[in-house]
Amino acid sequence: MTENARTWFFKDGSYPSDLGVAVESADDAASRLSLPYDERNTMFGLVHGGAVASLASISALAIARESPRAVAGPLRTASLHVGYVRAARRSLTVETRAVRRVRELGFFETLIKDVDGNPVAHASSTVSEGGSDSAPADSPPPVPSSQEEAPGAAPPEDAGAADAGAIRAAMAASPFLSRRRLRLVGVRRGAVEMALDAAAANLDGDGAIHEGAVLTLIDAAGATCPWTVVSPSPGASGATIALNAHVVGPLPGDGLVARAVVRARDARICWTSVTVVDSASRKVHALGTVVYRFADKNGP
Incomplete structure (x- = not known):
């Protein structure tokens, strides 16, 4: 780790310094950090989960800071x-490696172990190394809480929303999504709702919706939602750069509905939350977050 990067992260009184983090090695490909067991980082005698998560972030940022492309300003996860x-x-010992760097993004994997070699946590992170392209953009208007609390009630289409016909056409043009029989139920600025039918191609061997189909539904809804808050130019494109998902209990054999809501965005990246419910009972079956990046030529 260069002295410049070390100074950046471990100034007196800084958060990493207060934790007691030590850098054993760091370059633009990998880093190795350590955290001594100290009562100030514990709760009920155990290293606090927040401290453990912090190690994943600090170690990835240490690699990003060593990148020849890294900007002088703050990086962000x-x-x-x-x-x-x-x-x-x-x-604890923390080992992080760079998986890939593309444009202003860095993708990292982290494994945290105790001094006896026992795994404590594993993590994946996406760090933005962008400069001016990461300038804040206006957030979309909030979706009324009544609509957030009742997923499955299709959001009304409004004049400010992306063209629902264009979204449906894009979905129909995808062989994969067509086989999943996804349907756009409703769209408004900052929110979309999609349905997944209980078609044979979406089921597991027991006749329930397959988890893979649920992940597809989360990704499709979460990646579509950002386009309701921008005015795409000809040839505009984007891609999902991260997806976090949680399947809540056994999945049903009936259709599911996903409600996606944009929570925040900047000039390039959009963060969308997704709730998946049973189309009949409205019981929650999965939760997710999709992080979507607009391509360079798109304007917010």
Whole structure:
């Protein structure tokens, strides 16, 4: 780790310094950090989950800061997913590697172990290394709470929303989505609702909706929603750069409905939350977050 990067992260009184994080090695491909077991980082004698998650972020940012393309200003974690394997009562080691760098984005994998070599947590993160392109943009208007609390009630189409016909045409043009028989139920600025039929191609061996089909529904709804808050130019495009999902209990054999709502965005990236419910009972079956990036030629 260069002295410049070390100074950036570990100034006196900074958060990493207060944790007691030490950098064993760091370059633009990988980093290795350690955290001594200290009572100030614990709760009920265990290393706090927030401290563990922080290690994933700090280690990824340490690599990003070493990149020749890294900007002088603050980096930011656009997406972070942490899986906690076991509680920790000992000092920790953190190993992170860069998976890929493309444009202003860096993708990283992290494994956190205790000093005995036992896995404590694993994480994946997406760091934005962008400069001026990451300038804040206006957030979409909030969706009324009554609509958020009642997923399955299709959002009304309004004049400010993206053309529903264009969205349906794009879905129909995708062989994969066509086979899933996804349907756009409603669209408004900052919100869309999609339905997934219980077609044979969407079921598992027991006749229930397959988890893969649910993930497809989350991604499709979450990646479509950002287009309701921009005015796309000819040839405009984008892509999902991160998806976090949680399947809540056994899945039904009936159709599902996904409600996606844009929570925040900047000039390039949009964060959308997705709730998947049973189309009949409105019981929640899955929750997700989709992070979507507009291509360079798109304007907010």
